[in-house]
Amino acid sequence: MSLELDDFLVACERATAYRARRSGAGYLTRCPAHEDRRPSLSVSEGDRANVVAYCFAGCTFAEILVALQLEPSELRDDETHSRLPRLRLPTRPPEPLPSQDDLTRWQLELLTSHAMERLEELRGWNLDAMVGCELGLDGDRVVFPILDEHLDLVNVLRYQPNPARRWGVKMRALRGRPRELFPPPEFIPDDDTLVLVEGEPDAVTGIALGLRAVGVPGVGTWKPEWTRRLRGRGVALLFDADEDGRRFTARVAPELEGAVRSLSVLDLAELEPGAKDLTEAVLARRARGEK
Known part of the structure; x- marks a missing residue:
């Protein structure tokens, strides 16, 4: 596998928080150019191009490159002397972090707008959860401030909660910044059991329910340092009720066994049959008048 294909797959994982899996002679991953719950982007190494990518949802290669912030360039192939399309990762530095004044302004914008009522309707969030997570509003996107274990700001995510208004990726992170x-x-106090869920939005949903929810940034990614940070804690896994979520549970559970104080696995399909994630489960119960 060439370096260019490696770079492309790394960029996809960085944009979608999903690790590509083998499929035939290539890979299958989530497309960064649209809201992709099920992997629909086929990626392989071509005969006359470093990367061949095909989105089954219809996204063009140009749209995928824009979503990945990759730049196409033309390099001469020494053997064939033909012009082959190649890719290179941008050499631009990480995007700057916003100031505390920016974060405060976005938080006030959320508190003083009608967006909070709409977010409760769309996501099941409440005031305490949104304020406690220090969410903000920048235009039509919800701002998530991402802190590291030292509680220093390391990234800012911008999330579009309304499917009808989404184009491109639903969650945008600052370029070159960690999740x-x-x-x-x-x-969260050490004595409380942490409930790990998929994604930052579902973490807010869980907190609104009264859970000590912590969002893992996308299925397919687990850092060894996260196991260290959870050492000695009580942990419950509540990932999405789909094939990817179950596969992720099977991957993370062994990582945590022996490190955490207690470990349990919750099956969302048993808690709310038909729901794919925690938010869908909450909204389904609300529609029936249940809590």
Whole structure:
């Protein structure tokens, strides 16, 4: 596998928080150019191009490159002397972090707008959860401040909660900045059981339910340092009720066994049959008048 294909797959994982899996002679991953719950992007190494990518949902290669912030360039092939399309990762530095004044302004914008009512309708969030997570509003996107284990700001995510208004990726991170557990488990008392869910939005949903929820940034990614940060804690896994979520549970559970104080696995399909994630389960119960 060439370096260019490696770079492309790394960029996809960074944009979608999903690790590509083998499929035939290539790989299958989530497309960064649209809201992709099920992997629909086929990636392989071509005969006359370093990367061949095909989105089954219809996204063009140009749209995928824009979503990945990759730049196409033309390099001469020494053997064939033909012009072959190649890719290179941008050499631009990480995007700057916003100031505390920016974060405060976005938080006030959320508190003083009608967006909070809409977010409760769309996501099941409540005021205490949104304020406790220090969410903000920048335009039509919800701002998630991402802190590391030292509680220093390391990234800012911008999330579009309304499927009708999404184009491209639903969650945008700052270029070159890390994703972390959200909110930091260090915020939560040691005696409380942490409930790990998929994604930052479901973490807010869980907190609104009264759970000590912590969002893992996307299925397919688990850092060894996160196991260290959870050492000695009580942990429950509540990942999405789909093939990817179950595969992720099977991967993370062995990582945590022996490190955490207690470990349990919750099956969302048993808690709310038909729901794919925690938010769908909450909204389904609300529609029936249940809590």
